[in-house]
Amino acid sequence: MARAKFVKKARRAVPEAGIEIGDSYYWWKFRFGGKHFSKTPPKPSQLTQSNYLSQILAIQERDFDRDDPESFVEDVKGELESLKDEIEGNLQNMPEGLQQGDTGQLLQERIDSLDQVITDLESIDMQFEDDISDEEKEDKINDIESEYENAVGELG
Numbered sequence: 572m573a574r575a576k577f578v579k580k581a582r583r584a585v586p587e588a589g590i591e592i593g594d595s596y597y598w599w600k601f602r603f604g605g606k607h608f609s610k611t612p613p614k615p616s617q618l619t620q621s622n623y624l625s626q627i628l629a630i631q632e633r634d635f636d637r638d639d640p641e642s643f644v645e646d647v648k649g650e651l652e653s654l655k656d657e658i659e660g661n662l663q664n665m666p667e668g669l670q671q672g673d674t675g676q677l678l679q680e681r682i683d684s685l686d687q688v689i690t691d692l693e694s695i696d697m698q699f700e701d702d703i704s705d706e707e708k709e710d711k712i713n714d715i716e717s718e719y720e721n722a723v724g725e726l727g
Contacts, residue, residue, distance in 0.1 A: 573601050576599065577595070577597055580594075588610065590608060597609050599617075599618060616632060630723060633647070635719060635720070640697065644695060644697070647723065655682055659682055688723065696715075
């Protein structure tokens with residue numbers, strides 16, 4: 572993972588990042604690749620070149636949608652299923668010898684981990700009773716959010 576550096580006052584402008592002389596900004600770079608600039612602190616998903624980690628971190632960075640928790644959890648579950656399918660494809664496209672090696676085992680562990688989180692997300696009870704008070708509804712949403720965060724937190 573790259574480490575971000577903070578610059579208090581830019582000595583030169585970086586127009587592609589919207590940075591003017593005198594602005595404060597962050598920059599980071601990877602071993603192989605150009606410099607990246609941002610006026611805001613970079614998110615962890617921006618500081619890795621791993622496609623898998625970047626997608627997992629981006630999911631973990633999302634704010635829970637308390638207005639529509641059911642569709643939010645379904646969206647995240649769909650993203651995780653898509654990522655799992657991609658990793659399964661990568662594993663199947665590897666030669667037989669490599670599938671049994673360290674890389675193959677790592678991919679299989681990732682698949683198993685994603686499978687477990689998807690199962691955990693599917694087991695969250697999203698049903699709201701028709702005649703509940705606002706306070707009971709808020710408690711139910713808090714429970715859903717807690718279960719969601721526990722499930723997605725397992726991916727880290």
